[in-house]
Amino acid sequence: MAVNRIRPTTAPSPKSTPTRSWKSVVTRIVLKGMLYFFIGSVLWVTVLKFVPVWVTPLMIARKIEAIADGRDSKIYSDWTSFDEMSKEAPLSVVSSEDQLFPEHWGFDFKSMNNAFRYNLKGKKIRGASTISQQVAKNVFLWQGRSYIRKGLEAYFTLLIEVIWGKKRILEVYLNVAETGKMTFGYEAASQRFFNKSASALTRTEAARIAAVLPSPLRFSAKNPSNYVQKRTQQIARQMRMLGRDYIASL
Template sequence: MAVFWGGGLAVFSIMPVPFSAVMVERQLGAWLSGDFGYVAHSDWVSMDEISPFMGLAVIAAEDQKFPEHWGFDVAAIEKALAHNERHENRVRGASTLSQQTAKNLFLWDGRSWVRKGLEAGLTLGMETVWSKKRILTVYLNVAEFGDGVFGVEAASQRYFNKPASKLSMSEAALLAAVLPNPLRFKASAPSGYVRSRQAWIMRQMRQLGGEGFMESNKLM
């Protein structure tokens, strides 16, 4: 498996990613449950074909220290641990975009220590071999945005009938708003919570500096 993952990190550092572990897991799960109409939709696009608002939106929503860290946000981890000690029934995560990319691309769902250990190793490997721009590009292409909807191009076409390159700030923020739980939160029928999260993400995007943030950190 180490050879497989190492080879994957090397190959996907330059090649488009045809599918992810999460896509395979969802597809097999659908078939095993008798849902033979389920299809995991994904269309690879380069960063040049993605609106800069989309990358900015996921950074604002999920990992504002993304350009600075080496795969792990220690401060966020400490806050999450403190929160989880106080609220055992409301677990908070602290995964960076790099960790989420490693998990989505190579690993299965779950919270076991084995999986977390593998995720940490893959994250370190990814941060060593890939640029931040590459990590963000792959993340945006494999992230789950809804039932059977993977990647920003498929999401943009499904929910807005336009290519990802044409996404507005508001649309990008809406897609980012469902990422914590895309099977519960719906971009097609956003709840009040999703709308409030969308508005918060847009405020964070402006505070980060808008498109200038993406340019200064060489993420475009």
């Protein structure tokens, strides 16, 4: 007598819910985006270690502003290597902007803490950005204040500290820092304001350019106000105290 055997049916595999599927897709996209951004940013920073930084987002913004206002939109910028500049130039920016520059890894936490305490008092906002942070902001990012931009600034600061090194960071800063109206870098400022190359800058002239760096649209190295003259003297004294050997070790 034949017996009909009933084959056990396998239960269908549970399908993922639409919510889980959507989350997994978004997660993959985010992770891939982060990976591509990391690889792209490392390559970008590596290339700029060897290639002059001819244009920055701030230069573009200033040009657009000038065009919109109907002003002359010519940008004055002339890339000059570190070794072709007067040694007074790098010494002046370190003396005025970031005296711990040769020692830190991109962040001066003591100054940041002091600035935070000062700003809590509700007075005029004081910054504590190092030269490395300013280079990261000027070369790779847009202007403005947001947590996203500050986070990216910290990221690029670490990248240039590791990949570029101190001398390259200082070289880029000396070429892209805003030194006057539509003027960027020490070479362009030297040519426009003192009619000479940056290789011939004196200590006082270099200190005067550094004196206007916090507010280059407000102050002028060519026609210095009393504040700029006083600040120039202070920076020159700091330069004498630090000495050129402070920069030569970079």
